[in-house]
Amino acid sequence: MPQTYTVGSRSLFVTITAWIFIVVAAFTALSAVVQNAAAGSLTAGMQAAPGLPLVSQLLIAYLPWVVGATLALSLTTLVAAVGLLMRLDWARRVFIGLLVVAIVANLAGLWLQHEVMQSLVSSTLSRAPLPPQAVEVFGGFVTASRVMATLVTLGACALLVWVIRRLMSPMIRQEFA
Helix, strand or coil: CCCCCCCCCCCHHHHHHHHHHHHHHHHHHHHHHHHHHHHHHHHHHHCCCCCCCHHHHHHHHCHHHHHHHHHHHHHHHHHHHHHHHCCCHHHHHHHHHHHHHHHHHHHHHHHHHHHHHHHHHHHHHHHCCCCHHHHHHHHHHHHHHHHHHHHHHHHHHHHHHHHHHHHCCHHHHHHCC
């Protein structure tokens, strides 16, 4: 049986997805602007602290670049989401590309989370000698937080893959023709 599509119908999925990302991108852009204003004073004050772990020093050194990239990506997402709401095909393609970038960034963030957690744990344990029972409990919390971070990240990536698949479906693509 042939599949027929109603010409001119607008799916609720695209509308809701566009509005969700418009709101999230607007808040992220606003947050990046505020962080950019505060980044200069933070990096100047933190560079004077010589006892920071290497990962923290690298994060502080690259903070203006990270905030700038966040601002650029959030503004691009905002424009693409508005275009998605207007059913522009270039916006759908750009939006799919941005979702792929978000998946890659989330998966790379797992490594960064692991490094930051390892840096915090090693600096905490080296400064404060703990009894063996407390070290075991502390290690359990660290393991639980790593597992939860991994599960949440993989769940978010799976959700983004689902959105990409829906945006690439023939019925949704037909809306943008």
